[in-house]
Amino acid sequence: MEGPRDQITLYDTLFDIVRHREEFAEVENRRNTISFHAFQEIKGHMVIGYDPDTRNVSIPWQQGNPDGYEKIVKIPKIVFNARLDKSPGLLDSLNEVAIKENKLFQLLDKQTKERIDGKRPTLLIGDDAFTFWIEAKELRHEHLPSVIINTRYFHDLGDHRHCEFVYDSQNRREAKISAEMETMPKHYLLVRLPNQTVLDPVGDTQFYPRKLSTAFTTRFPYKERVNAEIVPWTAQKIVEVVLRNRRMELRENAFGLKHKGRKI
DSSP: OOOSOOEEEETTEEEEEEGGGTEEEESSOTTOEEEGGGOEEETTEEEEEEETTTTEEOTTGGGOOTTSOOEEEEEETHHHHSOOTTOHHHHHHHHHHHHHTTOSEEEOOHHHHHHHTTOOOEEEETTEEEEEETTTTEEEESSOTTOEEEGGGOEEOSSSSEEEEEEETTTTEEOOOOTTOSSOOTTEEEEEEEOHHHHOHHHHHHHSSOOOOHHHHHHSOOOSEEEOEEEOOOHHHHHHHHHHHHHHHHHHHHHHHHTTTOOO
């Protein structure tokens, strides 16, 4: 009996590599398969024309797709012949080459598989470890179940990758600062962390209308554990965070007044 299978993303669809049947089987639709024999060997790679609409071979792919949908996928021969899940170094090197040369495939590593199976990413803030629950938009302390931080306190930095919030490391909760505070208590940390797409790209594709495509995983590689950055406090930064908090309060008050008395 075959053990755990390697998995591969062909352009934007996840397939199992079923070597004993010499085929790729789509994870979401087991009837959709691509035979190893549909590939042509070209310069040491197995090459196929892939149609994202049918999630299968573009026929006849050698002539090109007149509608422009065809994607040329190039996979090293070793992927067809050898189990890679026990060789993470080889798997990583194959993925690096695939990204660099835009070969339109990505092999799923152990961390990504575990995330798909339900394991969540961990964010480290100093000595505190939190798991990120993307569907609830919460950070939950790994050892203290009552400690939960809602991501609504996070401020997006506008680079589509990072956000910040003030963390009270003594009480393990979010904190707000005021204009009267000229210096920060030592336990008030300004934390810069990845936004939800960077922190949990796999979960982002599960709960939002995105695909775990090669383009997406290339831009947002999944990491099981991420260290948050502690940003030094400066006078300018204090003013910036105070103004940020004030704008958040005004938005929350406006929203509350707008919905006050609304029947549910």
